[in-house]
Amino acid sequence: MSTSSLRSFEYLESLPGTVFKRLYRQPSTALAIFRRMLPHLAKSFVMALLYHSHPLPVADLEQWVRPDSRRERDQALSLLERLHILSIVLNPNSPRAYALTNPFKQSLRLALTGGGDHQSFGVPCDTPDKHSVDVDFLDDFARAQWEGILHYMVGSTGIGMQGGEEVSQGVKKLLELGGLVEIKGRRVEITQAGFSFLLQEINAQVWTLLIFYLENAESVSDMRRFRTLDPFRSQANISVCQLNMDPVDVLSFLFMLGSLELGQDYSLTTLTPTQVKMLDDLRDFGIVYQRKSSSRRFYPTRLATTLTSDAGALRTVSAGFDNALRAGGDSKGFIVIETNYRIYAYTSSPLQIAVLALFSRLSTRYPNMVAGRISRESIRRAIQTGITSDQIISYLGTHAHPQMRKNVPVLPPTVVDQIRLWQIEGERMKATGGFLFKDFVTAEEYDNLANYADEVGVLVWRSDKRRMFFVTRHEQIAAYLRNRPKKLT
Amino acid sequence: MPKAVKGVLVQCDPSIKAIILKIDALDHDFIVEDLDDQTLVVKESKLVELKQRLEDELSNTQQMPEESGSE
Numbered sequence: 001m002s003t004s005s006l007r008s009f010e011y012l013e014s015l016p017g018t019v020f021k022r023l024y025r026q027p028s029t030a031l032a033i034f035r036r037m038l039p040h041l042a043k044s045f046v047m048a049l050l051y052h053s054h055p056l057p058v059a060d061l062e063q064w065v066r067p068d069s070r071r072e073r074d075q076a077l078s079l080l081e082r083l084h085i086l087s088i089v090l091n092p093n094s095p096r097a098y099a100l101t102n103p104f105k106q107s108l109r110l111a112l113t114g115g116g117d118h119q120s121f122g123v124p125c126d127t128p129d130k131h132s133v134d135v136d137f138l139d140d141f142a143r144a145q146w147e148g149i150l151h152y153m154v155g156s157t158g159i160g161m162q163g164g165e166e167v168s169q170g171v172k173k174l175l176e177l178g179g180l181v182e183i184k185g186r187r188v189e190i191t192q193a194g195f196s197f198l199l200q201e202i203n204a205q206v207w208t209l210l211i212f213y214l215e216n217a218e219s220v221s222d223m224r225r226f227r228t229l230d231p232f233r234s235q236a237n238i239s240v241c242q243l244n245m246d247p248v249d250v251l252s253f254l255f256m257l258g259s260l261e262l263g264q265d266y267s268l269t270t271l272t273p274t275q276v277k278m279l280d281d282l283r284d285f286g287i288v289y290q291r292k293s294s295s296r297r298f299y300p301t302r303l304a305t306t307l308t309s310d311a312g313a314l315r316t317v318s319a320g321f322d323n324a325l326r327a328g329g330d331s332k333g334f335i336v337i338e339t340n341y342r343i344y345a346y347t348s349s350p351l352q353i354a355v356l357a358l359f360s361r362l363s364t365r366y367p368n369m370v371a372g373r374i375s376r377e378s379i380r381r382a383i384q385t386g387i388t389s390d391q392i393i394s395y396l397g398t399h400a401h402p403q404m405r406k407n408v409p410v411l412p413p414t415v416v417d418q419i420r421l422w423q424i425e426g427e428r429m430k431a432t433g434g435f436l437f438k439d440f441v442t443a444e445e446y447d448n449l450a451n452y453a454d455e456v457g458v459l460v461w462r463s464d465k466r467r468m469f470f471v472t473r474h475e476q477i478a479a480y481l482r483n484r485p486k487k488l489t
Numbered sequence: 490m491p492k493a494v495k496g497v498l499v500q501c502d503p504s505i506k507a508i509i510l511k512i513d514a515l516d517h518d519f520i521v522e523d524l525d526d527q528t529l530v531v532k533e534s535k536l537v538e539l540k541q542r543l544e545d546e547l548s549n550t551q552q553m554p555e556e557s558g559s560e
Contacts, residue, residue: 428543429501429509436522436530439492449491461498461528468524470498477493 011211012037013082015247020084021103022248023255026120030107032255032308033083041065042076046085046100050108055089055097074455078476120252121259122266125297133299135263138289142301145286147351149209150198153181153190154354168284178212192386198355199391206303209285214250249274257287258308260300268296333401339412342373346401358382359392374415379422389423432460434472443467452480496521496530503527505543512542 012033023029034046048064049056065073077098080086085104089097100108110116133141152167153175172188175181180194190198197208253275260266268276279298282288289299334346335356343360346369347353353370356362359382362372382392393416400410409416437453440446446467453459453471462469471477499509503526513519519539522530531539 428505428547429499429540431531431536431540432498432500433533434496434498436494436496436498437491438494438522439490441490445491461500461524463524466524468522470530474493481491 011214017084019248021101023252024084024101024103024107026252026256027107027111027116028120028259029252029255030104031111032258033085034108036258036308037083038079039072039076041069041072042080045076045080045098046108049086049098049100050105050112052099055091055099057095057097058088059095061098071455071457075457078456119270120256122256123270125265125267129265129297131291132265133289138262138299138301141289142286142303145284146202146205146303149175149285150351152188153194153198154351170281171284174209174212174216177216178209195358195382195385196387196391198358199387199395202303203306206285206287206307210254210307213281214247245274245277250278253278255308257282257300257304258306260305262300262302262305265297265299268298333399333405335396335399336401336404337374337396337411337415339414340373341375341415341418342371344369344371352399355395358385359387374419376422379419380426383423383426389419392419432470432472434458434460434470435474436468436470437477438466438468440467449477449480453477494521494530495533497533497536498528499531500528508543508546509539512539512546 024033034043038046044064045061062073077086081088084101086098087101089099091097111121148167149171152172172181175194176183178193179191180197182189182191197205200208249272253271268279271279279288279290280293282304283290283293285303286301287304289301290297334352336344336346338344343356345352345356348368353362353365356370356372359378360372360374361378362370364371379389379392383389393411397410404410437449440449446464446469450459450462450464450469453469454462456476458471458473458476460470460472501509506526506529509519509529509531510523519531519535520529521532524530
């Protein structure tokens with residue numbers, strides 16, 4: 001699963017159930033969650049239950065899955081419960097049964113079969129646009145805005161920025177609040193989180209930024225959280241958006257954007273005031289295009305329409321976007337790396353050079369290329385700033401020069417292995433946050449719980465001898481423990 | 490009733506673990522639970538400090554290979 005969906009998952013799971021209820025009233029949200037967030041098995045469960053009029057007994061549902069796939073089944077079910085899609089119906093006279101929760105069920109039905117006047121998939125403008133724009137224009141616009149943001153972030157690395165869109169105050173504040181850059185005096189310094197942000201694929205970057213945006217929007221409406229921030233920061237917070245933004249409005253708008261069609265103009269009439277206000281900010285990110293802020297129509301860009309694409313399809317979509325982004329002279333690949341660790345990059349883009357400089361030592365710069373080498377020192381430095389060897393390798397791989405692509409594998413294996421080794425060398429210990437369970441009275445109790453933890457996929461370490469085990473999250477275990485005694489008595 | 494303790498699971502080589510034990514021996518402020526010779530649980534708030542101390546300790550004892558500086 002890609003990083004972006006993991007991030008959005010974590011954020012979504014932290015929301016209370018009432019928020020989900022309101023979110024799922026929009027068919028576009030239900031559909032977006034369904035296609036973007038769920039693994040295939042979970043999708044099958046949802047589809048099977050969608051037109052069931054009565055709850056389905058737990059035992060029946062469990063029969064659909066082969067016994068050797070219990071782990072996948074439990075993970076799918078627990079995810080569906082965490083996202084408040086599936087709930088257990090408790091009825092004293094019948095066995096425990098699963099049912100889809102209601103706003104979700106209705107909304108997904110509406111989304112799949114049409115009908116209703118919810119207008120949650122956006123309303124295309126009925127009048128032709130006098131200043132209509134085409135897909136190429138939107139791609140150019142999105143690229144200019146997004147690269148402008150990235151330029152602003154790397155502007156601090158010493159390689160001068162040339163051109164690029166001016167970044168708005170709101171975006172600057174957001175990057176600072178998100179901890180991607182630090183502002184020291186008048187200088188902008190990129191942080192560790194910022195470095196690894198730069199190496200992510202573009203869809204993951206968009207989601208990361210949007211989630212900062214959401215958290216920020218919430219902290220404005222939620223005055224209690226102000227006190228936990230230091231006074232200087234909360235000042236900054238207020239100036240970003242003084243409007244009280246409802247997270248449900250913000251989220252459902254984002255999910256709606258994901259279902260819109262590229263190149264089509266949409267009307268503002270069905271948007272809530274919060275969403276209209278959001279358009280200003282989204283325009284700064286390059287996610288939507290409006291000719292001017294008083295315009296009655298907006299165009300989603302490719303950044304918006306790929307927001308909630310199916311995880312599997314995403315790769316091709318983002319590749320398509322990359323191609324569109326680099327539609328100009330310099331084609332997709334520009335990096336040549338040799339077995340002696342020398343690296344040649346045929347690029348003059350300050351952004352790409354700055355990214356390369358994160359993990360290599362560049363020594364020569366020509367008008368159309370830079371040359372340098374990667375070394376133990378440069379990789380270690382990158383790893384210390386929070387970049388992983390896998391990120392570096394995938395960056396090199398996806399941007400390899402066409403000449404390199406003739407080789408199988410594309411990157412010289414010695415270099416790839418060495419980059420990994422350099423990372424392992426620095427990682428003398430592996431740290432995993434979570435909870436240690438101990439003090440079990442009986443072996444049976446221990447076995448039972450440890451096996452359950454393993455099945456739901458949270459177990460990291462266990463010692464049968466000492467009757468202890470370590471898990472990454474404890475909510476399900478606690479719920480399991482609470483349900484347990486009832487069953488036994 | 491089993492007990493749950495919050496912390497960070499650290500998995501490492503026995504040699505590294507020996508150094509962690511040595512760091513902890515000063516004020517016993519890092520380790521929550523010593524599990525086996527490759528695993529232990531440390532306090533979440535102390536992880537960054539522990540990593541730093543470990544790095545310091547290792548740089549004192551280990552000689553880094555020289556970089557070949559040819560371009």
